[in-house]
Amino acid sequence: MNIEMKNIHKSFGTNRVLTGVDFDLREGEVHALMGENGAGKSTLMNILTGLHNRDEGTIVIDGQETYFGSPKEAEERGVAFIHQELNIWPEMTVLDNLFIGKEMTSKFGFLNMKQMKALAKEQFNKLSVTIPLVQEAGECSVGQKQMIEIAKALMTDAKVIIMDEPTAALTEREIQKLFEVITSLKREGVSIVYISHRMEEIFAICDRITVMRDGKTVDTKAISETNFDEVVKKMVGRELTERYPARHPNIGDVVLEVKNISGKDRFKDVSFSVHAGEIVGISGLMGAGRTEMMRAIFGLDPLDSGEVWVRGKKVAIKKPDDAVKHGIGFITEDRKDEGLVLDFSVRENMALTNLFSFSSKGFISGKKEQEFVDTLTKRLQIKMHTSETAARNLSGGNQQKVVIAKWIGIGPSVLILDEPTRGVDVGAKREIYQLMNELTERGVAIIMVSSELPEVLGMSDRILVVHEGKITGELDREHATQEHIMTLATGGQ
Structure with missing residues (x-):
């Protein structure tokens, strides 16, 4: 799936969030979307998936102007969004969370628990997840909830997956497993929009990068043509001399x-x-x-x-x-x-x-x-x-x-x-x-x-x-x- 967003504008009341953003996504690529908090990254993706209406601009998908009416419609058309703020129902089981709104039924209309469990286990195995399916989701750690959300998106047979800070709660081992899954999805022609503040990940897994600042597109480049310092300068509009400020501790009692x-x-x-x-x-x-x-x-x-x-x-x-x-x-x-x-x-x-x-x-x-x-x-x-x-x-x-x-x-x-x-x-x-x-x-x-x-x-x-x-x-x-x-x-x- 190829997507092109041109000159996208969006305001909430008097707050102008996007003021002419351009973004494109190619089939089978991992495209990093970076910018400071408040730059408008999530808003842009929410417009793509139909959560918000744009004020101006066009969206073209596979050569045809397309606008989704809701995130559900976007998902049905093959665009899934793993949000930074996790959408978990704590009182429901892990299995219920995976299939909420997408339950599998038999020809008589009953829930096909066997089929759902088999699919869930298959997806969890791909991600090396060992959470019991009968466990209440509220008992899971933040990292486990994140893996549930990732598994949920992967089960939709999506052509485009938007990942907003997908590794924020994951361990190094889980991150490496996720990267293996992303690489496999790329080979299948799935496109990934990868929103992250972890610079090491961007350079490890992404093909191209688009930088946003203050609701505008600053630049789009191949990852191989840029570096850490250049990306940071474009994000914040200034150079950061050191990533971690020097410490001179005066340790007391x-x-x-x-x-x-x-x-x-x-x-x-x-x-x-x-x-x-x-x-x-x-x-x-x-x-x-x-x-x-x-x-x-x-x-x-x-x-x-x-x-x-x-x-x-x-x-x-x-x-x-x-x-x-x-x-x-x-x-x-x-x-x-x-x-x-x-x-x-x-x-x-x-x-x-x-x-x-x-x-x-x-x-x-x-x-x-x-x-x-x-x-x-x-x-x-x-x-x-x-x-x-x-x-x-x-x-x-x-x-x-x-x-x-x-x-x-x-x-x-x-x-x-x-x-x-x-x-x-x-x-x-x-x-x-x-x-x-x-x-x-x-x-x-x-x-x-x-x-x-x-x-x-x-x-x-x-x-x-x-x-x-x-x-x-x-x-x-x-x-x-x-x-x-x-x-x-x-x-x-």
Whole structure:
């Protein structure tokens, strides 16, 4: 399937999102679509698949002007969209999620469970997925949910698949498996639109790249004719001198220490500490127990045993309120379901954890609240119409910035960051890294859980590697390598 989009315009009210975008897709190619958060990438694809109507411009598919009336119609015509924000029904089983709206029936109208299970298992085998089909989807990790969405799209027999940050929640091993599937699809003539902020992936798997900035097309090139620095400059309109800003940590006393903590059969006898001014990276494969440890420390999940110490004092953290009172903030990996109230405004989301700082005698000072919000939105360069814009209407990266702002506002002593740059563009990533450096310079202790090994190596002062619920090794910044981390993460020595 060949697609050509010419001079596409789109506004939402007075907000002009696309102002003359050109994009074309050839049969059997992987075409990267890149740009900063808010550049208009997802909006362009939503117009292609019929979720939004264009204001101006034309779409030509296989030589004929074509406009889909809905995403369902697009899917029926062979164009599938794997969204960054996962479309999972948590109370339904994995199997039900795979076939929702596309159920297979017998000639008598009954569900053909045998056929559906066989097809699901076949697709899961291609992706090396081992999730039980009868498991409730809500019990799956973010990475497992991502694999369910990928499998769902691959089962549609699509001619075009749009992948929006498909690897954001996946491990290195799962990413390599996905790349194998993409290569196989290319051979079958399937075209892929690949939206990602992970530059290594773009150069590893894509044939061409289109860069967008501020709702316009900047350039389209063959991957072989460009490089990392050129792409970044076109995305952000400036050069980024270093991907990871230099760290000069002034490490102080121990702020947080956990001793022999265990919980939910997901982690056992875990002990570690983090000092003031230090970034401790937590690495490991998906399902190793990294996130579960952090949730238990923050009081979201119960600890079966073990102790938590803050500034030399043993503390009891039974719920998140207890953690916040002891100066611990937690930026969750799942911003959509746990990090934000999507229908609340940016202002309301930022204020949720900080009401005490601009309220007196039970009354909130609107002026102080707005000053607080304005300061943080400017500092984190959050792109939005106004602070009253609903969080769900922001791009994924700007949503992540709102979550970060919410927790920075409490003035934490310890900040737990679980996948802090997931779905965030390269320019915004550097801003977050710089912010992490500024926080550690003020003495904040940071724990960073990340599936991106370059990020772990680039920003951590110490790295703890988790395998099957246990810390299997500790590496210092100078001696850590991707090979060392992966060896420990897979149970090696």
